[in-house]
Amino acid sequence: MQADSKLLLGPTRVRVDAERAAEFARETNNVGNSNIAPMAYPAVWLSAPQVHAAIAGACARAASFPLHESQSFAYDQAVRFDADYVLDIAISREESPPRLRIEALLTTVDGAPVGRFESLLRLVPHGGMPS
């Protein structure tokens, strides 16, 4: 991916895996909400193979590893266990500072907005931390 270019992934049909969501909740101190996914659960979808491959490719080209710089989740409605959703992802490469911006939009299958998520990954050269 070139600097300032944008890679679009999706639309992809996604669904909460109840067992995985329960485990995600346990590992993030969020037990107790049995039919709604933790608000950070979409992180699971942002680690999907096609997203992972895009991040890995950008890191390899920059001889860097990704360092999670910031993250946001904003919701119009809760993400339920028993529903299908549509996820659209845009990955942008930024040059100064070198980083990847991952923007995701989650909608219902009917197109109603559900959530917006953004991850910023700083690309850190092997052997050094960012200044």
Added chain:
Amino acid sequence: MREQGATGLPAVGERLPEMAIGPFDADALARYAKVSGDDNPIHLDDALAASVGLAAPPVQGMKLLAAFESMLRSWRKDLIVTRLSGTFVQPALRGEKVTLSGRVMRSSTQDGVLVRLHAHAAARAPAIIAEATLRPLSNGIRT
């Protein structure tokens, strides 16, 4: 006793009860990596962490950020979190206890309740500086 305005919303300046999480060991970081799909080796590889000057692998920032949701829910069950965002300022390292804290910065029926959040580990600087917006269940997000 918590001071509230006439709306029943929390007062600006109210501090949330602190919540301690961790310390997280290597197994905990590995379990989170597995369930989240975040297989960044910096969280699991002591040598890689050392190569960037860290005394131990850092805890996944998302694992810590996500824990704020629990603190916010415990604080006010009549409010629902509609937005959570955070900047990962300083690594919280494996083996360190992390303290989550928060303070109400804005409290409005129209714009919701804005809470500034911090996660502190052993370092003086916060590990995470975050914000959350909460709204009354009656006019929050559809659940």
